[in-house]
Every structure is written in C-alpha cells, then in structure tokens.
Amino acid sequence: MLVRVRSKDGNFRFDLQPSADISELVSKILETAPNADPSTLTMSNQPRGGEQNVSNIRGRTLQSLGLKHGDLIFVSYKEKSSSTPSTAEPSTSTAQPPATTTVAQGSRIWETVQEDPVDTYWRSKDGMIPRGRDATFCKHGAKGMCDYCMPLEPYDAAYHKAEAIKHLSYHAYLRKRTPKGNPTSASMALPPLNPLDYRVKVPCPSGGHLPWPAGICTGCQPSAITLQSQPFRMVDHLEIASMDIVDRFLQAWRKTGLQRFGWLIGRYEPYDKVPMGVKAVVEAIHEPPQQGELDGLTLGLPWEDEPRILDLAKSASPPLTIVGYIFTDLDPTPEDRTKNVYKRHANSFYLSSLEAIFAATLQRQHPTLSRSSPTGKFESRLVTAVLTATEDGQVDVAAYQVSEQACAMVEADMIEASVDPGIVRVKEEDRTQGSARYVPDVFFTYKNEYGLEVKKSAKPCFPVEYLLVNVTHGFPQSPSPSFRSTKFSIENRHGIEEQQVEQVMQTLRDLGALNMQPGSSNDLHKRVELAKWLSDWHLVAFLGTTQLFSAEDMKILVQVTSSPRLLEEPQSLDALFATEGWQTFMTIVRESAPSRPPQPTVTSGNDDIPQDVLDQIAAEEAASHPSGSGSSGLRICPHCTFENEHSGRDCEVCGLPL
Numbered sequence: 001m002l003v004r005v006r007s008k009d010g011n012f013r014f015d016l017q018p019s020a021d022i023s024e025l026v027s028k029i030l031e032t033a034p035n036a037d038p039s040t041l042t043m044s045n046q047p048r049g050g051e052q053n054v055s056n057i058r059g060r061t062l063q064s065l066g067l068k069h070g071d072l073i074f075v076s077y078k079e080k081s082s083s084t085p086s087t088a089e090p091s092t093s094t095a096q097p098p099a100t101t102t103v104a105q106g107s108r109i110w111e112t113v114q115e116d117p118v119d120t121y122w123r124s125k126d127g128m129i130p131r132g133r134d135a136t137f138c139k140h141g142a143k144g145m146c147d148y149c150m151p152l153e154p155y156d157a158a159y160h161k162a163e164a165i166k167h168l169s170y171h172a173y174l175r176k177r178t179p180k181g182n183p184t185s186a187s188m189a190l191p192p193l194n195p196l197d198y199r200v201k202v203p204c205p206s207g208g209h210l211p212w213p214a215g216i217c218t219g220c221q222p223s224a225i226t227l228q229s230q231p232f233r234m235v236d237h238l239e240i241a242s243m244d245i246v247d248r249f250l251q252a253w254r255k256t257g258l259q260r261f262g263w264l265i266g267r268y269e270p271y272d273k274v275p276m277g278v279k280a281v282v283e284a285i286h287e288p289p290q291q292g293e294l295d296g297l298t299l300g301l302p303w304e305d306e307p308r309i310l311d312l313a314k315s316a317s318p319p320l321t322i323v324g325y326i327f328t329d330l331d332p333t334p335e336d337r338t339k340n341v342y343k344r345h346a347n348s349f350y351l352s353s354l355e356a357i358f359a360a361t362l363q364r365q366h367p368t369l370s371r372s373s374p375t376g377k378f379e380s381r382l383v384t385a386v387l388t389a390t391e392d393g394q395v396d397v398a399a400y401q402v403s404e405q406a407c408a409m410v411e412a413d414m415i416e417a418s419v420d421p422g423i424v425r426v427k428e429e430d431r432t433q434g435s436a437r438y439v440p441d442v443f444f445t446y447k448n449e450y451g452l453e454v455k456k457s458a459k460p461c462f463p464v465e466y467l468l469v470n471v472t473h474g475f476p477q478s479p480s481p482s483f484r485s486t487k488f489s490i491e492n493r494h495g496i497e498e499q500q501v502e503q504v505m506q507t508l509r510d511l512g513a514l515n516m517q518p519g520s521s522n523d524l525h526k527r528v529e530l531a532k533w534l535s536d537w538h539l540v541a542f543l544g545t546t547q548l549f550s551a552e553d554m555k556i557l558v559q560v561t562s563s564p565r566l567l568e569e570p571q572s573l574d575a576l577f578a579t580e581g582w583q584t585f586m587t588i589v590r591e592s593a594p595s596r597p598p599q600p601t602v603t604s605g606n607d608d609i610p611q612d613v614l615d616q617i618a619a620e621e622a623a624s625h626p627s628g629s630g631s632s633g634l635r636i637c638p639h640c641t642f643e644n645e646h647s648g649r650d651c652e653v654c655g656l657p658l
Helices: 022-032 098-105 117-123 157-162 170-177 243-256 306-314 353-365 404-411 501-510 524-534 537-543 551-561 570-577 580-591 611-624
Strands: 002-007 010-015 042-044 072-076 225-227 237-240 261-271 277-286 290-293 296-299 321-329 367-369 377-380 383-389 395-402 415-417 423-426 442-447 453-457 461-463 468-474
Touching: 002 022, 010 022, 117 170, 117 261, 225 404, 237 243, 237 395, 243 277, 243 321, 243 383, 261 306, 277 321, 277 537, 306 321, 306 537, 306 551, 353 367, 353 377, 353 395, 353 404, 353 415, 353 423, 377 404, 404 415, 442 461, 501 537, 501 580, 524 537, 524 551, 524 570, 537 551, 551 570, 551 580, 570 580
Parallel strands: 002 072, 225 442, 237 277, 237 468, 321 383
Antiparallel strands: 002 010, 042 072, 261 277, 261 321, 290 296, 367 377, 383 395, 395 468, 415 423, 423 461, 442 453
C-alpha cells in the first residue's frame, strides 16, 4: 500500500506492505532526513496536535495502527547536534539501524500503570444507563428493545439534565472521549486524554531559534486560554464514614477557637448516584503538625510524616490512602456564640483565591494514575473539604476540587491570590533568565444583562469560580466505619490532648489484655471490648511511633484492627497477639504495673492485741449490734471482730469460740 509522509524536508511516498513493521516506515523517513534525531521522531494524523513518539508504537504493524492505502502522516523531529555521530556510520558491523534501535528501547508508559481498584472496576463495566419499557411508545414484546427503552450511554446529555447532574464522572467522560470503532485502529490504541500544559516548550520542536526566554514562536508557545466550567470531575461524592470522625476533629476548635487542618484518610469506591461515578470514603482524619490561629493556620509542607502514614494506610483492610484534606473556617457571631458567621455563599466566595491555588498545588502533588493518558497520570482525586457555617449559623461540610485548567495555570506560574478572596490575579510576563514566565492571552465568558454570552479578557483578574468544581458530600445512613473508636487522643494537639504510652498501658490493664492468650475463647466479651478500643486510627498511628512494633507487626496491627469482621470474629486478634511486638509490649505493661498496697492477713489469733482489749471491743460491738432472741441475729467474734450472720459456737472466719 502507498503511505504519504509530510515533514519539514518535503512530501514523500513510500510503498509498504500492510503487514510491515512501523520500524520499516521509520527507516525510510530517516533516509529522507539525514540530520533528524531518531529519538525525537513523532507522527500524527493531523498537521498539529496528537503527536506520538515512534517509541510508543514500537512493534506494531501498519495495518494494526489503522493505516490504509493513501493515508497522509505528518512527521516532526529535532535535528541532531554536531556532536551526534552519523547514523550512516555504525560503531560496529552488527549495529542495527538507529530507528529500529530507538523503537526497541521505547516503552508505552500508560500500559504499565497500576490503576486504583475503582478504575479497574469501571473499566470492566459498560456503564450503560438502563431504561424500562415505555408503556406509551414501546410496541414490542417484553423481551424486545427499541429507541425508547434501549440503554443510554453514561455521558448522555439529556439524562444528566433530567437528573440535575452537573458534571460527567471521570469514566463517563473517558468513555465519551474514546473513539468508537475498530479496537485495533491507531486511534483506539493511543490514550485519549492529554494533560493540559500551559508552559513554553523548551527546547522548541521546530529547532529554529534559541530556547525561551531568548526566543519564542508559534511552535513552542502555548495557545490562548479560555476559562470554562470543567465538564467532568474526578470525584463525584465525598462520604464521611461516621459523624464521630468530624465531631472529634471539631473538638480542638471548640476548646481553643483556633482553626484546624487534617488529611482525609480513606479509599475510592463506585458511586451509584452518577453514571460510572466515584466517591471518596473517609475513614479517619490525621492531623499534621500545625499552628492554628483565629483566622487561619500555618502548615508545614512537605509533610514529613506522609510516607509513614501512607504505608500504614495501605496495610488496612481494605487498603486506604490520602483522598483529600479538610480545614475549618469558623467564626462565632458576637450576638450568639453558639452560631457562626455565614461567610461562604454565592454573593461572597466558596473557596478563596489563596485556597484554590493551594488546592491546585496539592492536586498536582497527588495525580491519578491512568492508562488513558500518555504520561500515565491524569488530573487528581484529592478533595478539598471545608467545615464552615451554614445560613442558619450551624456547621456543615462543603467539598470542592479545582479544575485541570487551574492546576495547569499554577504549574505555569501564571496566577496568584489577591486581597479580594473571590478574585484571582493573572501575573505579568517575565523574561528574566532563570525565572522566565510566559503568560498567553486568557479569556473568560459570561452572560450579560441581556442574556448574551460575552468573552472578556481575564487580565489582570477574574472570578475564582471559574477554577472550581463542586463535589457533593454526605454521611451513610447505616455507618460502618473501618475504625470503630475515636476515643484515643489525637496527634499534634499540644496543650489540648497528649498521646502517652502510660495511657495506653493503663487501658490495656483495665481491659484485661494481660490475661488474653492466642487460641483462648473464654474471654470472648473482653476480646470484643479490647477490639473496639484497638480499632482507632489515632491509636494505631501512635503505636507506630513507639518503636515497639516492627514494620511487619504494624501491618498486622492495622490490618486486624480495620477488618470489617473484627467484632463478629474477635478471635482474629490472635494474629496480633502472636506478633513479637505485641508480646514485648505486654511484657512492658506487666512489669510497669503499679504495686498494690499490702492486704491485712486474717489469722486464727490476735497475738499482738491484749485479750482484755479484744474483750472490750467485742463488748462494745455487741452493745451496738445486739443479737435478737432467735438464732438468726448477728454475733461479733471477740477474737477477729467478724460479724457472724448465723448463731454458732465457732467463728466462721477464725474458727475460735464466740
């Protein structure tokens, strides 16, 4: 078949077999471009955009890539530097052609990505929206199907409008972007999602000028940006497993009035309220070191303890990770201190510009692994949650994400916060060497007072709402959190709560943990109580800092205490009891137990007390507790002063005559 190629060196035609490997076409292209660097060779089916490096399609035949007779391919590449050896002079007689070697060394990054289990789940489903038989329009039988009852695609616009669903879910959006047709075609083989990048390409793909900031052209400069509402969202719903989790987080603010910050520890699950939806389920809030203030807080980033907490969370059952963060913004009203100022609303702001930029920074640090992106990463599922006042002064959760455009603009250093929390400022262009910043034209659209859509320049500022994506939130009707207790002291609350080993050891003594042995079933009730107390995220995280448990023992500890069937099967604690770390801890608890005061010993006589004194005591006791006329009265023993309930000749304790 005939394949046409267009490059900056001209137009060429090559006659190849459909079963030919892509490396044959690459070799012929390199023959027409002796100065081309094979490692930079890219192909596309359009003049601009969609370029793919040949290393990403190595080993594929022309037919499997969807190429047909007469197809036109657009090729681009960079020229080799003067120090690069010529491809016509291989170093050894057995060397392969450069193009073949380059293709063999390439890799399809997205195919090696290990996605989250929720992504694996949705990729195994078709996501179609089922519809019942329409009694008015359907004229077929019960097993038939027509246009009025056939399932809808998960991205169907009419369905989303009818159900008031503002954003497509990530997988519905992905299904919409994936080309339909032959699964072996080139368009189906390549990832459909390309991450946004507003930075200048350095070096320039054309290679015709000095790199930025010394030079710039249409080939390396980013295009103009039009801000718009993001049509999809990576997370559709934020679910907090229990109200106690939020209540414990709020206790610090209630005691001090200072704002607090915490990382949301949880997992991602399918969400059935949205087609192919994803929800973030929060099982705990971990509070890093911070300095709270009345109107804000100071937080240290990067978070030094994050690797340990992530490793600990991964060992839970099921595995957990960081799904977002939460902070308070509460200000009691002067008139009624039990209510808070309503400050985040449509006429004010939902997230301030500073908070939006902070969210974009964190989302860039926590990307989502995706097989649908050529980089293996796409966007982020990190959720921003705010505990703020409602219109009636009560406290509620508000959840958001920032858009892909927001993350790309922060990455390109294009925007900054302003004094007005609802306004984002666009930075000025800077051509200083080392800190160069290129800012393309930025626009946003809005409807004027006549209902017409108007485009306006976003320089020098624009509303922060253009960067936000709403996320719904809620609590389960039947809570079943992975961690059953929230009673243990929370980390990094100095002056409010303190985590101490002595506190843990005393509770273990009170619960009878010292007497529990693996395999024993006589203490079932006590085991359940111990299991409830141990199933506390903050307790487990604290025990990991005591150096008493090895890394393997900590994995067993968090896996056992987060098991869904822990309370139904308390014998699962045997796996924890058998660890070396637990046995060492129990030894320390036993040896550090406080000594009990000596108990008085009852003897058969009172040799240290004179007999006349004992008789006097007995007489006084007898006078104060006179015996009845019957045989059921109380009698005081003159030797040990014990009250005998039944009349008898001898004392029931010391055995001496009464």
